[in-house]
């Protein structure tokens with residue numbers, strides 16, 4: 753862990769309930785979190801309920817690239833903010849692969865979020881084949897370039913999440929060394945656009961983070977916390993993961 757304030761984020765994906773929200777926020781209320789930031793990204797329907805608890809930072813899982821209009825089913829930045837969101841996940845591998853979100857679309861979503869004052873958690877990561885072909889750094893650089901080459905000023909307004917696709921939901925997390933190497937390469941790539949912002953930006957690790965492996969992952973020099981999927985659906989385990997980010 754470093755001089756950057758750690759951030760632990762929960763991505764509930766299309767899971768969770770009001771009951772889980774109540775359980776987790778009650779547990780979070782039992783401790784002082786001044787040393788770290790805790791962010792919950794539940795399904796959008798739960799955002800106002802989370803905002804009402806005042807217990808942590810609040811994030812959405814997706815955003816429209818448009819500001820308003822006839823886009824059935826979509827949620828704009830201002831609607832998300834009205835529901836309480838301060839952060840939004842952009843570029844999660846499930847959005848890239850299952851919903852075909854391209855680099856161009858994700859750049860537009862980044863613009864929509866930052867333009868309205870939402871902090872994006874921009875997710876990038878290589879798949880198994882790309883890792884086996886030793887293309888990890890190249891893939892990460894391309895995903896970063898799609899947003900930050902034209903907008904280096906976005907780095908200071910972002911959080912980055914490194915999520916190797918092969919580690920998501922598989923129970924097989926990257927080793928601390930593998931993750932650190934990828935995080936260092938992300939920071940180096942960002943430094944080519946803005947060295948000061950690259951040194952300050954928080955880079956989270958995501959992919960099978962759990963109560964057992966979190967502390968070792970978070971202890972790496974360029975790992976500033978985690979983006980937690982499955983383990984964030986268990987209140988006690990998520991609490992434990994948050995605790996391990998305190999150092």
Ligand SMILES: O=C[C@H](O)COP(=O)(O)O
Pocket residue numbers: 763844915919920921922923958959960961979980981982983
């Ligand atoms: O956004 C979270 C990631 O997809 C990680 O999910 P996971 O912790 O279930 O592997």
